[in-house]
Amino acid sequence: MGRVRRIVLTHFHEDHVGGAQEVAALTGAEVVAHGLEAPVVRGEVPGPPPMYEDGERPLHESALRLLPRGGFDRPARVTEVSDGDVLDFGGGARVVHAPGHTDGSVGLHLPRHGVLFTGDAVAASPFDGSVLLGVLNTDRDRAVSSFGRVAALDSELVCFGHGDPVTVRAGAALREAARSYGADV
Ligand SMILES: [Zn+2]
Ligand SMILES: [Zn+2]
DSSP, X not given: OOOOOEEEOSSXXXXXXXXXXXXXXXXOOEEEEETTTHHHHTTSSOOOOOOOOTTHHHHHHHHHTTSOTTOOOOOSOOEEEOTTOEESSTTOEEEEEOTTSSTTXXXXXXXXXXXXXXXXXXXXXXXXXXXXXXXXXXXXXXXXXHHXXXXXXXXXXXXXXXXXXXXXXXXXXXXXXXXXXXXXX
16 A cells, blocks of 8 residues: 555545544554544544435435444544645645535645545435535535535546546536536536
């Protein structure tokens, strides 16, 4: 395995944090999250639950059943970042605060390469690859406006927390999808 220096957690949800401490312990990597997520990531406070929309409660319950019994080890040390911070990789990776999926959700934008990581602010359908608003949001209205915010960024390649990346003209695909949810972009 190549040297892993940094693990950026886009938000506190278990499917994103679950293996972080294990990988950090194996590699010595730094764990990074938004300041609003860090206490949840460290396990100091419980994460706020999502506001369920149609069909989301069974989806969430089935996902939670996949968690290991007794939980998982949590990173004790988390480097806290906020909107506009630039991480030293990929020619400069800018932290983009995208609240709504969770309060401290972030994306990462690498303008030099036209690459965007959205976390769960945006997702791709597992069925047809279409670009969608993330599910299990704590605040849907904020999530829609964050969708617009990340869609406005100049990006050619977009990677999601869930679903295959969009590799061609991704920014345009995101803007079209964000508008279909009413985002002003
Ligand atoms: Zn999530
Ligand atoms: Zn997720």
